[in-house]
Amino acid sequence: DGGITQSPKYLFRKEGQNVTLSCEQNLNHDAMYWYRQDPGQGLRLIYYSQIVNDFQKGDIAEGYSVSREKKESFPLTVTSAQKNPTAFYLCASNLFSGLANTGELFFGEGSRLTVL
Amino acid sequence: GIQVEQSPPDLILQEGANSTLRCNFSDSVNNLQWFHQNPWGQLINLFYIPSGTKQNGRLSATTVATERYSLLYISSSQTTDSGVYFCAVERSANAGGTSYGKLTFGQGTILTVHP
Numbered sequence: 001d002g003g004i005t006q007s008p009k010y011l012f013r014k015e016g017q018n019v020t021l022s023c024e025q026n027l028n029h030d031a032m033y034w035y036r037q038d039p040g041q042g043l044r045l046i047y048y049s050q051i052v053n054d055f056q057k058g059d060i061a062e063g064y065s066v067s068r069e070k071k072e073s074f075p076l077t078v079t080s081a082q083k084n085p086t087a088f089y090l091c092a093s094n095l096f097s098g099l100a101n102t103g104e105l106f107f108g109e110g111s112r113l114t115v116l
Numbered sequence: 117g118i119q120v121e122q123s124p125p126d127l128i129l130q131e132g133a134n135s136t137l138r139c140n141f142s143d144s145v146n147n148l149q150w151f152h153q154n155p156w157g158q159l160i161n162l163f164y165i166p167s168g169t170k171q172n173g174r175l176s177a178t179t180v181a182t183e184r185y186s187l188l189y190i191s192s193s194q195t196t197d198s199g200v201y202f203c204a205v206e207r208s209a210n211a212g213g214t215s216y217g218k219l220t221f222g223q224g225t226i227l228t229v230h231p
Contacts, residue, residue, distance in 0.1 A: 031217055037157075042120075042202060042221030050216065058218065059117075088157055094217045103147035103206055103217045107159040 003027065004108035006091050011113045013085075021076045021111045023091035032074035033092040033105065036060060043090060049074055078113060085115045118143045118207045122222035129193050129229050137188040137225045139203030147206035148179055149219065150188050154199050162188070162201075193229045200224040 004025045013019050023032065031050045035043040045058030049068040063082025068074055074093075078085045089112075092105040119142040129135055139148075150162040163170050163177040165186065170177055174193075179186040190197055204219035 033217060040223075042223050043159075043204070043219070044221070045218055048216075048218060090157075090159065092217070104149060104161070104164040105204075105217050105219060106161060107151075110157045112157070 004091055004093055004106060006089075006108040006111050009109065009111060011111060013113070013115050015115055016080045018080055019078045019085075019113060021078070021089055021091075021113070023074045023076065023108060024072055025074075025091075025093045025108075026072060027093060027095075027106070028071075029093035029095050029106075030071070031094050032068070033094075034058075034064070034066065034074070034076045035090045035092065035107075037088040037090060037110075046076065046089075085113060088112050118145070118205060118220050120203060120205055120220055120222035122201075122203055122225050124225060125223065126226045127228070129227070131193060131195060131229055131231050133193050133229075134189070134191045135193060135227070137190070137201055137203075137227075139186040139188070139205075139222055141184050141186075141203075141205045143184070144208045145181065145184075145205040146208040147217070147219065148186055149204050150177055150186070151202045151204065152197075152199050153202060153224070159202070190227075193227075195229045195231055198227055198229045200226050 007022045033048040034046040047066045049055035065077045090110045091108045121140045148166045151159045165179045167181045174191045176189045202224045204221045
């Protein structure tokens, strides 16, 4: 089945450690996104990538890094520089085709990171 | 940036009741989506509706882009409708209306449906 797979679903880490969250999609979508959700809040955009080997900062990129070496994969690293890393992280994708893009996003099931 | 306000923040219903959720936004948009977040956190796409009206079973949505609001209607609510409903928009980036999928989310409406 086509979809967006995030792993791990739950992750516990000690303060000061870097962690990498995986996001893989088999929808043949061009664009991929990382959002962060804090309790009782809406989602905020961290990074996005519209094409392989290119990505842009979103609204809250500080303390995060990404790579886009393959169309299917868009891993997010939460670095020790992120001051409040405990959150729910959601990956999304859409079929970006420039002027014809509808922009409709589809989300994975999320990864819940807790920093102790 | 664009502001997105959802109302009401909380809504409690008895099973079978109807409800209307509202989303106001502060600028022109070329992308508007409604999502339902289930208790496990997954966001389920309900509607992609930058303008016009759509219906899907007991749910329907209307966006009046010129007046900068969207409404989500839930009829004959069921306990499985419980969860958080989010409206998300993307400001029109240029005259061509290209959407880049960079959504700004509202704070959500928490819906609880009792049996």
